[in-house]
Amino acid sequence: MSSHPRRSRLCRGLLTALVATSVAVPIAGSACPAAVPAPAPTAQGPLRTAAPEALAARYAATRADIGAAERAAADHGDRKRAAALHGMADSARSFLSFDGRDGGRSVEVFGDLSHAERIAVLVPGAGIGVDHYGRLRNGALALHGELGGRSAVVAWLGYEPPTMPSPASVTSERADEAAPELRRFMGELLNLRPASRTSLVCHSYGSVVCARAAHGLRVADIVLYGSPGTGYANAADLHTPATVWAGRGSDDWVADVPHMKLRLPFVDIGFGTDPVSPEFGAEVFAAGDGGHSDYLKPGSLPLKSIARIVAGTAMSAEISGERHA
Structure with missing residues (x-):
């Protein structure tokens, strides 16, 4: 007798338990970041050029927006937020955009975007x-350091990632909201640097966002x-x-998440097929053998693998047995 039905029932049970746990977690805490007041950012249209002087002007204007948000957080009494800002x-620092409202959105550049021949856009996951x-910053710095000269890494925090665990972390709702913003940003970036080799680098729940934004990109x-x-x-x-690439460390807990989708009356739970x-x-x-937060650690195997992909030097022949790991 095949064990497939039994395995399917087990996965469904595990996923149901995950959802129940997420729902049981008080979500009032997730509203705290959004409760910190911040002024609306300076209205800015899309960049028309990646010339150094244009980028310098954008970075200066965004720095002023961050400073205004810092003062608002300090006046509100949130010392942690004020210190972060x-x-x-x-x-x-070089930010293309910043909005301190509703938990905060930002896009930071590491490296010289004006002359970058290789660009990685990092899309973070939950938390x-x-x-x-x-x-996110540490990972971007590590990837930029691995890529070396003539490269830029863009840390795209252009959406509100779900907390972990939470009901939002097991549905695509946040990703559906984020995808149009990521597509808009990528369109602007690709117009600014059309000759650059540009890659999306997507961690955890960020991979759901990237998949939603990928069509025709x-x-x-x-x-x-x-x-x-x-x-x-x-x-x-x-x-x-x-080219779609996937990787998972052998000690990453996400391997134990049931890779299936449950269709409920008002929402789909889970994300389906295992990408690896x-x-x-x-x-x-x-x-490598790292955990869920270890992929962009300096000197690590996954960091080197991802850098080779972004640089365009990774070859399928270098992938030895990982698909079946």
Whole structure:
């Protein structure tokens, strides 16, 4: 007798337990970041050029917006938020955009975007926000350091990632809201640097966002790492000309998340096919033995693998057995 029905029932039970746990977590705390007041940012249209003087003017205007949000947070008595914003407003930082309202949105550049031949756009997953921005920043710095000269890394926090665990972390609702914003930003970036080799690098829930935004997107690669699934049955369903890559560390807990979708009356729960499985059909890269937050650690195997993909030097021949791991 086949064990498949039994396994399916087990997965369904595990996913149901995950949803129940998420729902049981008080979600009032997730509203706290949005409760910190911030002024509306300076109205700015899309950049028309990536010339150094144009970028410098945009960075200066955005720095002023961050400073205004810092003062608002301080007046509100939120010292943690004010301290985080103070660091972001440093003159050495380069933000293309910032909006401190509703938990905060930002787009930061690492490297010289004006002359970058290789560009990676990092899309973070659950639990990242203004108050926990250091994790995204550290990963961007590490990837930029691995890529070296003539490269830029863009940390795109252009949406409100779900908290973890929470009901939002097991549905695509936040990703559906984020995808149009990511597509808009990518369109602007690709127009600014059409000759650059540009890749989307998507962690955890961020891979759901990237999959929703992928359709027809003119990028070289879409890199999914630590992904719970994309909501699509296979890479072909993303309808992208990009090469789709996937990787997962052997100690990443996301491997234990049931890779299936439950269709409920008002919402779908779960994200379907495992991106590193043969059924999904992605190119699977070596991701080492690290955990869910270890992919962009300096010196790590997955960091080197992702950098090779972004640089365009990764070859399928370098992928040895990871697809079936």
